[in-house]
Amino acid sequence: SELIQYVLDVLVKEKLLKTKYLQLLISSRLLELNLSKAPNHVYPCSDSIVNCIGDRCHKLTKLNLSFCNNVSSRALENVVTQLLSLQILILKRTKCDDRVLMAISQHSCHLRHLDVSSCKISQRGLNSLCSDDSPLPCPKLQTLRIRDCEDCKPPITIDCVTSLLLQRTKTFDLDYEKIHLVLSRIHKLNNSPPIITSNLQYSRIQCLDFGTEDIFTTDIELICKYCPNITMAALNPVAHDDQVLLLMTLKHLRHLEIVSDTHDGVTLSFERSISPLLCSVGLYLQVLSIIELTDVCLYTIGKYCPHLKNLNLMVSTLQDNKSHFPDNTTSYTELQKFKCIIIGENDMLPEDSLSVILKNSKDLRSLLLTNIQFLTNEELGRYINHNALPNLEELELTNCNHIEGSLFYNFLTISQCLTSLKLDACHQVTRAEFFELLQYSEEYLPQLQVQWT
Numbered sequence: 001s002e003l004i005q006y007v008l009d010v011l012v013k014e015k016l017l018k019t020k021y022l023q024l025l026i027s028s029r030l031l032e033l034n035l036s037k038a039p040n041h042v043y044p045c046s047d048s049i050v051n052c053i054g055d056r057c058h059k060l061t062k063l064n065l066s067f068c069n070n071v072s073s074r075a076l077e078n079v080v081t082q083l084l085s086l087q088i089l090i091l092k093r094t095k096c097d098d099r100v101l102m103a104i105s106q107h108s109c110h111l112r113h114l115d116v117s118s119c120k121i122s123q124r125g126l127n128s129l130c131s132d133d134s135p136l137p138c139p140k141l142q143t144l145r146i147r148d149c150e151d152c153k154p155p156i157t158i159d160c161v162t163s164l165l166l167q168r169t170k171t172f173d174l175d176y177e178k179i180h181l182v183l184s185r186i187h188k189l190n191n192s193p194p195i196i197t198s199n200l201q202y203s204r205i206q207c208l209d210f211g212t213e214d215i216f217t218t219d220i221e222l223i224c225k226y227c228p229n230i231t232m233a234a235l236n237p238v239a240h241d242d243q244v245l246l247l248m249t250l251k252h253l254r255h256l257e258i259v260s261d262t263h264d265g266v267t268l269s270f271e272r273s274i275s276p277l278l279c280s281v282g283l284y285l286q287v288l289s290i291i292e293l294t295d296v297c298l299y300t301i302g303k304y305c306p307h308l309k310n311l312n313l314m315v316s317t318l319q320d321n322k323s324h325f326p327d328n329t330t331s332y333t334e335l336q337k338f339k340c341i342i343i344g345e346n347d348m349l350p351e352d353s354l355s356v357i358l359k360n361s362k363d364l365r366s367l368l369l370t371n372i373q374f375l376t377n378e379e380l381g382r383y384i385n386h387n388a389l390p391n392l393e394e395l396e397l398t399n400c401n402h403i404e405g406s407l408f409y410n411f412l413t414i415s416q417c418l419t420s421l422k423l424d425a426c427h428q429v430t431r432a433e434f435f436e437l438l439q440y441s442e443e444y445l446p447q448l449q450v451q452w453t
Contacts, residue, residue, distance in 0.1 A: 001031045012037045022049055030057045036066035036090070047075040054082035062088040066115070071095060077103045088113040092145070098125030098152075105129050105137035114138070115145040117175070122152035123160045130164050141168070142204070145175040158185055165202075173204040180210065180219040183226045196225040203227075209234040220246045228252075237261035237292070241273035248280040256281070257289040270296050270319075278304040286310065292343075295319050298356050302331025309334055311357075314341040318353045335361040339368040349374040358383040365417075366394040376402045377428070381410075388414050396422040405433025412440055412448075422451045 004025050011017035026033075026049070033053065035045050045068040053060070060083050065071060073095045080089070080103045087110050091100070096119040104114065105128040126146065129137050144164075149156060158178060162185045165174055176182065183202075187193075190200060205227040210219075215238055224230070230250050234257035238244060244258060256277075260268040268274065270293055278285070282304035289312040290296055297319040301311070311332075338357055342349075351374045358380075367389070369375070380403060395418060397403060403426055412418070421437070423429050434452035441448040 001029055004030060005032065005034060008035075009037055019046070019049065023052055026052050026056055028056050028059065030060055032062040033057065033060060034062075034064040035068055036064045036092075046070050047072050050075040050079050054079040057083065059085060061085055061110075064088075064090040065094055066090050066092040068094055073097045073100055076100045080104050081107050084108075084110070086111055087140075090115040091119060092116070093118045095119075096121070098122055098128075101125035102128040108138055110140055111138045112140050113143040114141060115143075116149065117145045117147040119149055120152045121146065121149040121156065123154045123156050125152075126156055126160055126164065130160075130167055136167060142171065143173040143175075147175055147177050147209075158182055162186060162189075170199070170202055171204050172202065173206060174202075175207045177209055179205065179208070179227075180223045183223055184219065187222055187226070201226055201228060203229050205229075206231045208232065210236060210238075215239070215243060217243050217246070224249050231255065233257070235259065237263075238268065241269055244268060244273035244277055248277055250281055253281045253285055255287040256285055257287075258291065258293075259289075260292040262292050268293055270294070270300075275300050275304075283307070288312070290315065298354070299331070302356055302360075306330065307334050308332065310337040311335060312337075312339045314343060316343040318342075318349055320350050320353065329360065332357050332360045334363060336363055337366040338364060339366075340372065341370040342372055345373075351376050351379045355383065359386050362387055362389070363391055364389055365391055367392060368394070368396045368398075369400055370398040372397075372400045373402060375400060377404045377407055381407055384411055391417055393417050394420045396420070396424070397426055398422075398424040399426065401427045403428055405429040405437065408437055409433070409440065412437065412445060415445070415448075418445065419447050420449050420451075424451075424453050 004027060008017065008025060011021060045065070050065070050071050053063070063083065063086060071094060076091065076094065076096055077100045080100060084107060086108050089104070089108065089111060092115050096116050098121060101116065101121060102125060104111065129141070131137060146156065158181050161174070161176055161182050165172060165182060166186065193200065206229065208223055208227070208230045209232070215235060217240070220243055224246055228249065229252050231252050232255040233247055233250060233253060235244065236257060236259040238258060239261035247253070258268070258274060274290065274293070275297070278301060283306070285305045285308060287310040288301065288305060288308055291314045293315050294317045296313060296315045296317070301308070335357065338361065340354065353374055392415065405428070408421065408423070423434070429452060434450070438450050441450050
């Protein structure tokens with residue numbers, strides 16, 4: 001089973017997979033199958049393939065058809081009725097509809113994990129997973145993902161999701177963009193207890209994402225009490241420092257996104273909100289996004305988040321206080337992806353503002369910089385001499401006007417893993433330098449794609 005999946009993944013990566021190969025690889029021995037690794041024009045996943053899976057793979061316990069948009073809802077419905085041993089079913093962004101969900105509720109008695117995010121599911125379909133008197137459909141279901149399923153009529157209501165959650169055990173994990181409204185409804189049904197005891201908590205709910213909803217302090221406070229083990233939190237946008245500080249109780253956070261509400265011209269304070277929050281929850285943080293803030297301190301982030309793998313910044317200014325952090329050689333050593341967008345004019349920022357990241361991140365795989373005017377050709381060259389970025393796969397610079405094309409030519413001569421180099425509106429990079437880079441990559445780095453605009 002694992003060998004077949006490995007062969008499939010290799011064929012997809014090399015863009016060699018054809019329908020006839022896929023039909024040959026679909027075997028009755030398969031226990032798990034993932035067909036989500038490539039878009040449909042590469043992956044020939046169709047009704048005939050899914051029907052083939054249903055006919056042959058009766059032992060299948062895990063099936064992932066995410067993004068397979070060429071498969072009809074009828075084929076999905078049929079395969080669900082045939083694969084009675086399924087424990088994990090992922091149908092994200094497919095043509096899964098209410099009829100498919102009803103078939104799941106009738107036939108998938110062993111199902112533990114179901115993902116129908118971004119599918120056309122209405123309240124009618126979701127109701128099929130609920131029960132008034134009869135036995136509960138999918139009695140072993142522990143995780144349900146229904147994010148972004150709002151295109152159908154009748155739309156999914158808060159009452160419907162509340163009913164579903166109340167019928168499941170307290171160990172149920174629900175991923176739903178309005179989970180805070182559901183928990184608020186449950187809180188009222190529980191007569192609004194002042195203390196949320198452990199028997200009232202949903203310990204496996206892991207995602208707190210307010211999306212574009214208005215954020216109220218009581219909502220954040222409530223969800224942090226009901227769901228103490230949240231691993232992903234996104235406040236977008238958030239207006240007040242005290243709302244951010246409420247997340248300090250979430251000691252299991254792995255993914256954090258903070259977007260400052262700038263409508264009133266007042267942004268969050270990094271020192272008063274983000275810094276104390278990271279001091280409290282940063283130890284295990286792996287993904288961090290900070291958007292629309294000022295005076296962000298990279299040294300503070302590096303100190304409190306030693307295991308950070310992905311850092312995404314869209315800020316107007318960076319603090320220059322490296323003198324307060326004399327020992328910063330251990331910061332960002334695990335970072336794999338760094339994206340930094342500087343908003344507005346930033347010529348006054350010191351040219352070594354990114355030094356702590358560019359010097360220490362030897363495992364960096366993706367580096368995306370936009371509007372970094374303070375970074376000069378000489379400064380970036382010094383960073384590369386200190387840290388050659390041996391594992392870098394993607395490098396993209398946009399509107400970085402003090403970097404010359406000759407620097408990238410020298411970098412390509414030592415690069416081993418780079419597959420994508422994009423230079424957009426970098427005024428010091430000439431057309432002649434671009435063609436020189438292109439010629440070198442075609443001759444010595446055939447896997448590299450070079451783009452210049």
